[in-house]
Amino acid sequence: MYPDPDRPRRFGALDAALIAVAVVAGAYVWFRVADVLAYRWDWGFLPGTLIRSDPDGGWRPNLLLEGLLTTIRLSLWAMVLGGALGLLLGVMASSARLLPKMTATAYVGLIRNMPPLVFVFVFYFFLSAQIIPALGVDAALRALSPAGAALVGALLGPPALAENLLSGVLCLALLEAAYICEIVRAGIGSVPDAQREAARSLGLSGFQTFRLVTAPQALRAVTPPMANQFIMLVKNSAIVSLISVQELTFIATEVAVSTGRRFETWIVVAALYFALCYSLSRLFARLERRMRLTDRR
Amino acid sequence: MKFTGAILGAVMTAAAVAAPAAAQDAQQALAQTSVIETIKQRGVMRVGMATFVPWAMRDKNGALIGFEIDVANKLAADMEVTVEFVPTAWDGIIPALLAGKFDVIIGGMSITPARNLTVNFTAPYANSSLGVMAHVGMEGKAWPEDYNQPGVTFVCRRGATPCAYIAERFPKAALRQFDDQGQTLQEVLNGSAQVLVDSQPLPSFTIYDNPGVVFAPTGEKINPGNEAFAVRKGDPDALNFFDNWILVNRASGWLEQRHAYWFGGRPWADLVSN
Numbered sequence: 001m002y003p004d005p006d007r008p009r010r011f012g013a014l015d016a017a018l019i020a021v022a023v024v025a026g027a028y029v030w031f032r033v034a035d036v037l038a039y040r041w042d043w044g045f046l047p048g049t050l051i052r053s054d055p056d057g058g059w060r061p062n063l064l065l066e067g068l069l070t071t072i073r074l075s076l077w078a079m080v081l082g083g084a085l086g087l088l089l090g091v092m093a094s095s096a097r098l099l100p101k102m103t104a105t106a107y108v109g110l111i112r113n114m115p116p117l118v119f120v121f122v123f124y125f126f127l128s129a130q131i132i133p134a135l136g137v138d139a140a141l142r143a144l145s146p147a148g149a150a151l152v153g154a155l156l157g158p159p160a161l162a163e164n165l166l167s168g169v170l171c172l173a174l175l176e177a178a179y180i181c182e183i184v185r186a187g188i189g190s191v192p193d194a195q196r197e198a199a200r201s202l203g204l205s206g207f208q209t210f211r212l213v214t215a216p217q218a219l220r221a222v223t224p225p226m227a228n229q230f231i232m233l234v235k236n237s238a239i240v241s242l243i244s245v246q247e248l249t250f251i252a253t254e255v256a257v258s259t260g261r262r263f264e265t266w267i268v269v270a271a272l273y274f275a276l277c278y279s280l281s282r283l284f285a286r287l288e289r290r291m292r293l294t295d296r297r
Numbered sequence: 298m299k300f301t302g303a304i305l306g307a308v309m310t311a312a313a314v315a316a317p318a319a320a321q322d323a324q325q326a327l328a329q330t331s332v333i334e335t336i337k338q339r340g341v342m343r344v345g346m347a348t349f350v351p352w353a354m355r356d357k358n359g360a361l362i363g364f365e366i367d368v369a370n371k372l373a374a375d376m377e378v379t380v381e382f383v384p385t386a387w388d389g390i391i392p393a394l395l396a397g398k399f400d401v402i403i404g405g406m407s408i409t410p411a412r413n414l415t416v417n418f419t420a421p422y423a424n425s426s427l428g429v430m431a432h433v434g435m436e437g438k439a440w441p442e443d444y445n446q447p448g449v450t451f452v453c454r455r456g457a458t459p460c461a462y463i464a465e466r467f468p469k470a471a472l473r474q475f476d477d478q479g480q481t482l483q484e485v486l487n488g489s490a491q492v493l494v495d496s497q498p499l500p501s502f503t504i505y506d507n508p509g510v511v512f513a514p515t516g517e518k519i520n521p522g523n524e525a526f527a528v529r530k531g532d533p534d535a536l537n538f539f540d541n542w543i544l545v546n547r548a549s550g551w552l553e554q555r556h557a558y559w560f561g562g563r564p565w566a567d568l569v570s571n
Contacts, residue, residue, distance in 0.1 A: 037487055052358050063359040121389075129396035142339070160381050164398070244385040244393065253477050254384060258354035258569055260506075262479040 037263075045259050046268060064265075067251030068272050070157055070165065074247055075234045077156075077169045082176030082233070083226075089177055090184020091210075104181060111178035116239055120171055124243040128167040137163050161246055168237075168245035176233055183229060187222035188214060223291065227284035231277050238273075248272060331534035332400045333376075342378050343399035344369045347387040349478060350499060351559040352405040356568045364559040368422060369403045371551070372542060388456055388476065391415060394527060401539070405496070407458045407522035417530050419539040421523035422552055425560070427459050428500035430493045431514045432485050440514040445469050450490040452481040459494040462520055486510055496522070498560050 052062040061069065093104035111119065132138075141159045144152060149159055156162040191214050199209040241250035248269055256265040328334065336342045346353050346365060353363040361382055373380035383399045394402050394416060405425075408418045429440070438444065445467045453460040455474040463472050473490060475481045482503055484490040492514075493500060504511050526543075528535045546552045558564065 039483070039486065048357050049359075063355060066359070125389075125392050125396050129398075133397065142341070164383070242386055243389065244383065244398075246384065250384070250386070253386075253479070254348040254355055256479040257348045257350060257477055258356075260350075260479070260482075262483055 039263060041264065042261060043264055045261055046264060049255050049259070049265070049268075063251050063255055064248070064268065064272065066157075067246065067248035068276070070246055070251075071234065071237055071248040072276070073155070073157055074165060074168055074172065074237050074240070074245065075230070078172035078176060078237070079230050079233055081169060081173035082180055085173060085177035086180025087184055089181035090188065093181055093185040094188040104185075108178045108181050111175060112182075116175055116236065117242065119175060120239055120242055123171045123174065124167060128170060131170075132163055132167055137166060157246075164243075164245055167243065168240040168247070171240060171243070172233065172237060175236070176229065179229055179232075180226070183222050183225045184218070186225075187218035190221045191217045220291070224284075224288060227281075227288070231280050231284075234277055234280065235273065328534055331532050332528060333535050333538050336376065336378055336400055340378050341381050342369070342373045342376065342401070343381045343383055345383050345385050345390055345394055345399040345402045346404040347385055347390060349387075349405055349496075350502075351563075351565070353382075353384075354569060362565065362568060364423070364555060365403045365405055367555045367559075368552070371546070372403075372539075375542065386476075387454065391527070394529060397529075400528075401535070402527040404527075405524050406527055408525050409458060409461075412527070415530075416527040417532070417536055418525040418527055419536060420543050421525045422543045422547070423524040423556055424521055425496050425498075425524060426518040426521040427462065427494050428497040429513060429515055429519065430485060430495075430500035430504055430511050432488045432491045432511055433509065434488055435491050435514065436512060438514070441466065444492060444514070447471070449492065451492045451494060452484050452490045453494055454478060454481055457495070458520070458522060459496075463494055494519070502563065 049062055049064045051059050051065060054060045089104040089107060092100035093108070095101050141152065141162055144159065152159050152162060156165055195213055195217065196209055199213040200206075204212065237247060238249040241247060241253070244250060252265050252269040256262045259265070346361075346369075348354055349363075351363050352365045353361055356362045361384075366382070369380050369382070383393075385393050385398070385404075387404075390402055390404060390406075391412065393399065402416075405423070406412070406418075408421065412418075431444075435444070435449075447469055449467070449470040451463045451467060451470055451472045453463060453472065453474055455476055460472065460474060463470070470492075473484070475484070478495070478499065481493055481495065482499075485493045486503075486507060493503075500513065504513055526539050528539065543552070
């Protein structure tokens with residue numbers, strides 16, 4: 001009654017029919033678009049927005065690639081900061097004590113029940129406008145030595161925009177921390193109580209139990225959802241274009257308006273995001289497989 | 298009685314001496330906290346702007362060019378400081394100024410009473426009127442009465458002055474607002490919306506580039522605007538300085554000459570794309 005599961009998979013009539021339907025649907029949409037859209041396609045401007053020749057010789061990344069680099073920097077730093085804060089919150093949320101538990105739960109409740117967009121606005125105009133100037137980042141950045149400026153340039157991008165990037169990083173990190181907290185809490189919760197009890201009965205202290213027994217097992221459980229969360233973060237980083245962080249989406253708006261080549265720009269931007277996120281997901285899949293292999297040994 | 302009189306006299310003398318001193322202190326404090334003073338100390342003027350052809354846009358090398366870029370560059374050169382542009386989403390440009398993200402908005406912003414309640418404006422450095430661009434589907438209809446009908450859709454850039462104009466003059470028509478220039482243009486080019494009202498010369502340039510798709514239903518100059526710098530409130534020194542900088546450069550003809558270059562035609566088109 002059921003097909004033999006051992007039978008080698010072959011390309012059947014149903015597959016051919018499905019592909020044909022997909023092709024026809026694609027072609028129909030394409031013709032409809034060409035019909036409705038009053039638009040002259042011109043991809044000629046494109047290479048110029050990715051790289052430019054430097055007057056001193058050589059090639060430099062131009063607007064869109066710079067934007068992509070900023071998106072990568074933004075996501076990386078937000079993940080580092082958000083990961084640290086999320087880990088702390090996750091541990092607090094798993095605590096048996098009421099105060100840390102309630103603090104973490106309240107934070108997660110606050111962030112997760114607010115649209116990220118609204119949070120970004122509130123954070124930028126009310127909090128970051130108070131915090132960032134008080135830190136004296138701007139003055140510190142201006143007083144940098146050339147070597148320091150080069151270092152900051154590599155880590156945070158152009159120093160003049162570093163302050164702005166920092167707001168973006170903080171904002172995303174605070175958002176991410178709430179989601180990472182939940183992942184960490186679930187990870188810690190997935191370790192059976194018996195493990196903890198056994199550790200305690202062996203005479204390990206509370207911290208030793210966490211470090212030697214709970215954390216390694218929880219880490220294994222949280223790796224896949226963390227990787228997923230990081231990819232989500234890369235995509236979500238587009239919302240800080242609202243507060244004028246010069247990342248890929250913001251730069252794309254500028255390029256689209258300046259050149260008047262709207263669709264080409266956005267298609268390229270979509271492709272760039274896809275390339276970035278897809279390679280990340282492949283990378284994480286590999287890491288996961290390797291982790292499983294080492295486990296088995 | 299005499300004693301009280303003496304005390305009274307002493308107090309009044311003290312007050313008479315102290316009052317001008319207090320006023321002087323306030324004046325000094327005001328002058329020292331002026332954004333002009335901050336800019337000079339920092340050696341950098343931070344200018345908030347948004348991409349908007351031909352006020353400000355990106356050239357092929359990713360550098361900013363445009364009318365207000367020229368204006369800000371000359372202003373900075375005259376102040377002997379360097380200029381730093383902070384490209385900002387138009388929606389949040391006034392809050393960003395208030396939050397101190399930059400010193401001044403030089404962004405082709407027209408003076409409106411509503412905006413003026415939150416920020417101070419200088420004297421205008423440009424006067425651009427609005428232009429209209431309509432989809433060919435509207436050809437043969439009379440401007441403006443046939444446009445004030447249900448079924449006609451206007452588009453504008455969210456938060457920009459044309460939105461208020463459209464809402465007031467064409468109450469029966471639908472109005473859709475978008476975040477950036479690109480989206481508003483494409484809606485009308487596609488025919489999803491019929492009419493675009495936006496600052497010149499964008500409508501004229503687009504009509505020139507897309508004959509047979511869009512046209513100009515009217516040649517009238519709508520709502521001639523006054524574009525000015527915006528600064529935070531409570532800063533008389535900055536207002537005075539910027540006002541007079543504009544006055545001087547208007548009198549010398551420099552502003553008019555740059556305006557003619559960017560708005561008169563498109564000698565700069567090659568800078569932007571191939």
